[in-house]
Amino acid sequence: MNFQYLNAKNEVSNREVYPFRVVFKNNAWYLTGYSIERKATCSFKLTRLSDLNVEQTDHPEVTGQPWLTESTVQSTPVPQIQVRLRLAERLKYRVFEAFPKSDINQNKSGEFEVVTMVNEGDWMVTYLLSFGSGLTVLAPQSLRDQLRSEVQKILANY
Numbered sequence: 001m002n003f004q005y006l007n008a009k010n011e012v013s014n015r016e017v018y019p020f021r022v023v024f025k026n027n028a029w030y031l032t033g034y035s036i037e038r039k040a041t042c043s044f045k046l047t048r049l050s051d052l053n054v055e056q057t058d059h060p061e062v063t064g065q066p067w068l069t070e071s072t073v074q075s076t077p078v079p080q081i082q083v084r085l086r087l088a089e090r091l092k093y094r095v096f097e098a099f100p101k102s103d104i105n106q107n108k109s110g111e112f113e114v115v116t117m118v119n120e121g122d123w124m125v126t127y128l129l130s131f132g133s134g135l136t137v138l139a140p141q142s143l144r145d146q147l148r149s150e151v152q153k154i155l156a157n158y
Contacts, residue, residue, distance in 0.1 A: 001016075001018075001019060001052065001053060002014065002052075002053050002055075003044075003049045003050065003051055003052045003053065004050045004051045005044055005050075006048040006050070008121070008123055013037075015035060015037060016035070016036040016037065017031070017033040017036070018033050018036075019033035020034070021033075022046070023043070025043075028045055028046070029045070030043040030044060031043065031044045031046055031049070032044075078119040079119070080117045080119055081140065081143070082115065082116070082139075082140070083115070083140065084114070084115050084138040085128075085135060085137055086111055086112070086113050086138055087111065087112045087113075087134055087135055088111060088112075088134035088135075089106075089109075089110035089111055090134060091131060091134045092112070094131065099114050103116035113138075125146050125147060126150075128147060129150065
């Protein structure tokens with residue numbers, strides 16, 4: 001299959017991929033497959049695919065490969081950091097959608113405290129801001145600083 005893909009840096013590229021599964025991770029659906037361009041297994045967020053063209057083709061690099069076995073999945077690990085968050089009770093539905101139940105504690109006031117590992121990257125600041133005033137990042141300080149900086153940039157627009 002081939003398609004246009006918009007990456008997290010707002011760059012559009014044409015991709016040729018031999019798909020082997022669709023997975024749900026980080027609150028989104030992804031296509032995982034072998035990328036001819038990268039010569040590696042890659043994941044693509046489904047909402048960023050466009051102009052999808054599915055056709056049966058053979059390529060020497062992938063012919064005869066056992067794509068549906070776990071042993072062929074060789075994704076590059078994404079660096080993670082531990083975060084400590086406090087979320088308002090009104091965000092309960094989002095808290096349980098976004099984080100593993102084992103990482104969530106509800107305190108006596110009804111607020112949720114979440115201690116979890118998250119993938120690093122610019123997307124995280126944007127994602128956390130989507131919780132609005134119902135979120136307080138308690139740790140790490142570097143993430144608090146990133147959020148503060150982004151909020152100041154937003155305020156400058158108003």
